[in-house]
Amino acid sequence: MASSSSIDFKKMTVHILNDEDDLSSFECKNKEINDFIHNEAKQFQNERLGVSYIFSYEGKPVGFVTLSMADLRKGKMKSEDRLVIGKENYPALQISQLAVCAKLERKDIGTELCNFSLGKAYNFSEKVGCRFLVLNAKRDVVGFYEKYGFKLLPKQEERREPVMFLNIFDKKY
Numbered sequence: 001m002a003s004s005s006s007i008d009f010k011k012m013t014v015h016i017l018n019d020e021d022d023l024s025s026f027e028c029k030n031k032e033i034n035d036f037i038h039n040e041a042k043q044f045q046n047e048r049l050g051v052s053y054i055f056s057y058e059g060k061p062v063g064f065v066t067l068s069m070a071d072l073r074k075g076k077m078k079s080e081d082r083l084v085i086g087k088e089n090y091p092a093l094q095i096s097q098l099a100v101c102a103k104l105e106r107k108d109i110g111t112e113l114c115n116f117s118l119g120k121a122y123n124f125s126e127k128v129g130c131r132f133l134v135l136n137a138k139r140d141v142v143g144f145y146e147k148y149g150f151k152l153l154p155k156q157e158e159r160r161e162p163v164m165f166l167n168i169f170d171k172k173y
């Protein structure tokens, strides 16, 4: 658990981004993500490229994550991480733009965003195939995702944003 959590998660609400949302005051530490949230997220969602979820606390947006469909190529994984079943591409749920407002970092909100995404992946997996969570990690947050249980795909050294994955049935929720 991150240090001195003062967040009462029972008071946290989550909703899907809508036209009335004003996220102009939301600032995380990553400028690229802020740009997406401020300028692109609504259009992205209108085009059905990704649905964004807003986490609010005491009436203010404090967390953000975009979910979309993806797949994970078996051939890119270490043999120990592959499933026994013979499928070349595993269905997955993609996490992107996961962000916590800078003033409230290290209070477990990022973990809450991952838990939420994992919960969605479990739910989806009962209706459509979904076995992994995947994401492209900013280099400085690889450790955060590793703590949660994500693994790096091999040979990601050259990539600006290495691919990470989590087998959703390896994680207790």
Ligand SMILES: CC(C)(COP(=O)(O)OP(=O)(O)OC[C@H]1O[C@@H](n2cnc3c(N)ncnc32)[C@H](O)[C@@H]1OP(=O)(O)O)[C@@H](O)C(=O)NCCC(=O)NCCS
Pocket (backbone or CB within 6 Å): 001, 002, 003, 028, 029, 030, 033, 097, 098, 099, 100, 101, 104, 105, 106, 107, 108, 109, 110, 111, 112, 135, 136, 137, 138, 140, 141, 142, 143, 144, 147
């Ligand atoms: C990365 C981010 C989402 C983490 O959110 P957070 O709410 O501060 O994370 P949590 O409080 O849930 O931290 C969970 C654990 O990860 C650790 N952690 C947090 N950020 C970390 C980082 N950048 N590197 C390594 N470990 C990290 C915490 O110390 C905590 O460890 P503990 O359980 O041992 O105490 C947040 O820093 C952020 O929004 N960053 C800017 C946007 C960004 O880069 N997003 C990632 C896009 S790929």
